[in-house]
Amino acid sequence: MNDQIFKIILTNTYTLAQLKKRVRVLKDYLISQLFNESRPSLNEKDLAYLRSLEPSFYQQFNKDNLYPIFADLEKRISQFIPLYLYLPFETDDQVTSQIGLFIQKTYGKLILFDVKYDPALIAGCSISWQGIYRDYSLRKKIEDRKQEILSILKGFLK
């Protein structure tokens, strides 16, 4: 049952931060529903996510299994190795979804990523996956051809 729940949560979830947030929101919401506790204050984005889930999904939870299910989900999340994506700009949800869909389409499997903002890259991106870092940024290209660029600039100064 947990596999099915996890699969539903992962639908349209692309980043590790997004996954953690969604699980936390869902947990808070279910606690408030099942134990008549005060309802957590949720923003529009969170409410939209909760509304997107089918009623049959919520019916799988009860007072007895709620905590064990979420303990299992949290354990699964902690074992996820994300793909770190360094970008020179801050992304919005739309860009995140586009990147996520591209990654899933390219690799054909579920890979969660984490976006890290690094303006020093100038343009392009760099990625890190399972401890290996690859740089495809403009900064790297400039560094590789630093001497060449400097000599051209010196030519202009003359």
Add this chain to the structure above:
Amino acid sequence: MKLTDQSEIGYVYQSQDFLIRLNGLPTVQINDLVENESGGIGWVNTLMEDYVEVLMLNEGQIIPGQLFKKLPYKLGVSAGKFLLGRAINPLGVPIDGRGLLTKTKDVTVVNLEQTAPGIESRQFITKQFETGITIIDSLLPLGKGQRELVLGDAHSGKTSFLVDLIVNQRGKNTVCIYASIGKPIASVRDLIDVLKANQALSYTVVIAASSTEPAPLIFLTPKTALALAEYFQKQGLDVLVILDDLGIHAKVHREISLLGGRAPGRESYPGDIFYQHARLMERAGNFRSEFGGASITAIPVMELNLTDFASFIPTNLMAMTDGHLLFRSNLYNLGQRPAIDLSQSVTRVGRQTQDRISNLISLRIRQILSQAEELQTISRFSAELPPQTQLVLKQKKMIDEILKQASLTFIPKHIQSILLGLVFTSFIKEKDEEYFTKEKSSLIKMISNSPQMQGIVQAQMTSDNQFIQHLEQAIPSIINQPGGNNP
């Protein structure tokens, strides 16, 4: 930090003081180095199934999620003759404010962590390590390649003895390496000044990590010292390595291990503390010509707590060295310099390197000292002592005076033998111990100037009796010199 096309990286997921744990770094090995973007250098110390334990070698803020890149080189230090006369930290960074170590880019880098050379590379210790200190060269001789522990109370003159060891190596083609492990920076500065004032810095390398440095850096100090010692030894130079002090080193290792969650053992030291020290000690020795042909003489130092040398670390160190010199503060306060307790000190290798006459004279001296020890107790109850007992007690007093030696003085080995030999001649009837107290330096000068005494030194003698006979005949040559008759 400069990341290349493809770099190996890890992210901090836990940090505690100087110890951090990283995710990632798939092919990292022990002793690799990692660096973060603010220049913080970490040393990979432990590999676990799902994380890597790193010890930070410099200060800096560590935050979870911070990126560390694996560096292309292992823990090492640049080695070369350019290090002579310089003070560096355990990573080879100069700390004496005299700028770059070398301008040449092509330098040898030696790895700090190296396995000690095996038995096939070693040879019997046959040459004496001359210190110019009578009590050592005559009664507790050291061999080139020996490991001799120096242990003693605080304020018992250990440091001045160590300085003497270095200063007296002048002109002997020996490289001295002094590793100051977790000592106050002021004491390191003082030591450098003393060495400089005595022209001893030109053949010495000082490696220091002061008490304010991060614990992992202090921990690496003796490793750097021995890595450099091995470098110079392979160049065919005899090396003297002083590790001051391994008690602090053990405490630092305990701190690192406890922080890393290792199980504490006796006195809370980790289980591998013996291994850590023994691994260092066995890097010293006398090596065959195919392996450089020179020697590494190691002098580890340990300060004792209330003269308790039966505790864990001192007994460990005694077990892994070829003897020990025990310094006592009460002897120091009585004016004995160096304040070595002869009866409790041991040398296991040095005697085989001594020449025959020195060895026989040393044996006689030790016999006299042990006899006098027994007779001294009896003499307290008797007003009139037999002449033989009186002679032994007088000889003991004279020996004590001969063995006293001021700091920063050098007495050549042949003069030491003659001085100690005089105790068994008629010289003792004419002079008393006060003569030695007041006139020792002029006596040494007279011996050096006497052609007859020089003849004794050059003559090939086979027994101590023959040596003493010749000495007896040469006494007038000293006494007849100006000032000789009238001390």
